[in-house]
Amino acid sequence: MHRNRFVLALGALTLALAGCAPMTAQAPVAPLKDGELALPANYRGWAKYLSAVQRPDAKQVRDIYMNPTGASGTAAGFPNGTLFVMENYAAAANADGTLQQGADGKLVKGALLRVFVMGKNAGWGASAPESLKNGDWIYAAYLADGAKAPESTATCRACHLPLANEDFVHRYDEHFTGKSAGALQLERQLVALASPR
Numbered sequence: 001m002h003r004n005r006f007v008l009a010l011g012a013l014t015l016a017l018a019g020c021a022p023m024t025a026q027a028p029v030a031p032l033k034d035g036e037l038a039l040p041a042n043y044r045g046w047a048k049y050l051s052a053v054q055r056p057d058a059k060q061v062r063d064i065y066m067n068p069t070g071a072s073g074t075a076a077g078f079p080n081g082t083l084f085v086m087e088n089y090a091a092a093a094n095a096d097g098t099l100q101q102g103a104d105g106k107l108v109k110g111a112l113l114r115v116f117v118m119g120k121n122a123g124w125g126a127s128a129p130e131s132l133k134n135g136d137w138i139y140a141a142y143l144a145d146g147a148k149a150p151e152s153t154a155t156c157r158a159c160h161l162p163l164a165n166e167d168f169v170h171r172y173d174e175h176f177t178g179k180s181a182g183a184l185q186l187e188r189q190l191v192a193l194a195s196p197r
C-alpha cells in the first residue's frame with residue numbers, strides 16, 4: 001500500500017518535471033507554407049517600414065509595417081521571426097480618371113484593396129518549388145475584411161525572387177538610407193553619368 005503511494009508520487013513528479021521541460025527549451029516554430037501566415041491582428045501598432053509608397057503606375061498607395069523582430073533587421077538582412085504587412089489602397093481618382101493629388105502633391109488614399117503579408121522563419125516555405133524559393137520567406141494575401149484573397153502566391157514569389165541580395169524585400173535601399181525612390185534613382189543616374197564609359 002505504502003509502496004504504491006510512493007510509486008504514484010514518483011509518477012506525478014516525473015509528469016510535473018516533463019511538463020516543465022518545454023518552458024526552458026525554445027518553442028519549435030510550426031513549418032508554415034504560403035497562405036498559412038495569419039493576418040496579425042495588431043500590425044497597425046507596429047513601426048512603419050515605409051509610409052505612403054506612391055504607385056501611380058498601379059493606381060495605388062501602400063503602407064508597409066514591420067513587427068518588432070523585423071525592426072531589428074539591418075542592411076545585412078532580417079532575422080527569423082520577421083513579419084511584414086503591406087496595405088494596398090486604391091489611389092482616389094477624379095471623374096476624368098486622373099489620380100487625385102493632396103496638398104502635399106501625393107496620391108490620396110481610397111479604399112483598402114488588399115493586405116499582403118510576408119514572414120520568415122527557419123524551414124518556412126520548404127515545400128515551395130525549387131525555382132521559386134525565396135529563402136525562408138512565405139506569403140499570404142487578404143481582402144480588406146480579412147478574408148483570404150484569391151491571388152496565387154506563385155506571383156508573389158516570382159516578383160520578390162530577383163531581390164535575393166536584399167533578402168527578397170523590395171525598397172530596401174529606401175528604408176535603410178531614408179532616401180525616397182526618386183532620390184535614389186537620380187543618384188544612380190548621376191553616378192552612371194559620372195563614371196567613365
Ligand code: HEC
Pocket residue numbers: 053055062064084085086116117118139140141151152153155156157159160168169170171
Ligand atoms: C509585380 C511584382 C510584385 C508582385 C507580384 C508582388 N509583390 Fe510584393 N512588393 C513588390 C514591390 C515593388 C514592393 C515594394 C512596395 C511597392 O513599391 O509597391 C512589394 C512589397 C511587398 C511587401 C512589403 C515588404 C517589401 O518587400 O517591401 C510585402 C509584405 C509584399 N510585397 C507581399 C507580397 C505578397 C503577399 C504578394 C502576392 C500576393 C506580392 N507581394 C506580390 C512587388 C511585387
